[in-house]
Amino acid sequence: MEEERLLERCRKGDERAWAEIVNRYWGLAFRVAYRILRHKEEAEDAAQDAFVQVYLALPNFRHQSQFRTWFYRIVVNCALARLPPSPVELLDESQQVELVEGAHEDPEGIVLARERAQLLDWAIKQLPPEWRTVFVLRELEGLSYAEIAEVLGIPIGTVESRLFRARQRLRQLLKPLLGDG
Known part of the structure; x- marks a missing residue:
């Protein structure tokens, strides 16, 4: 309810309401874009592109889906449009540390967790x-199959199939490297 009022205020040109939308959703936009692009600056640009598109399209948003789902769709499309033709860098050191904060306290455990990350x-x-x-939206963002289908505009069966193939391919790639086979 509060979000609907905030969106309505944005439609009427309220700059504070727009700033609140940006504050609420910037982290989500960057996180999704980064997980797709794996490059900080490209993810920031994709997130900014998404906010521009949202701002321009907001007058036409009719609540046929949840705002968050609509927003995800725009962010994903902006990120996919920026996918580079070649691989990008691995996570930088500070992001690796964030991923392993929950790892063992011993140095060897931290190094192993960082290597696995x-x-x-x-x-x-x-992939x-x-x-x-699909993998990012399901496994890293926690969206349901139905939400992913809505965000990407594909049938749930396609979501299931792509997720199955992604998991299968990740297992194929990681199993020999992790010494589990």
Whole structure:
């Protein structure tokens, strides 16, 4: 209810309401874009592009879906439009540290967790964009199959199929590297 009022205020040109929308959704936009693009500056640009598109399209948003779902769709499309033709860098050091904060306290455990995070990052980048996007939205963002289908405009069966293939490919890539087979 509060969000609907905020969106209505945005439609009427209220700059404070727009700033609140940006504050609420910037983290989500950057996180999704980064997980698809795996490059900080490109993710920031994709997030900014998404906010411009949202701002321009907001007068036409009719609540046929939740704002968050509509917003995800725009962010994903902006990120996919920026996918580079070549691989991008691994996570930088500060992001690796964030990923392993919950790891063992001993130095060896931290190093192993960091290496696994780098391997997972590398493996995710090897996925075709359509598999990577579904994997990111489900496994890293926690969206339901129905939400992913709505965000991407594809049937739930296609979501299931792409997610299955993404998981299968990740297992193929990671199993020999992690010494589990």
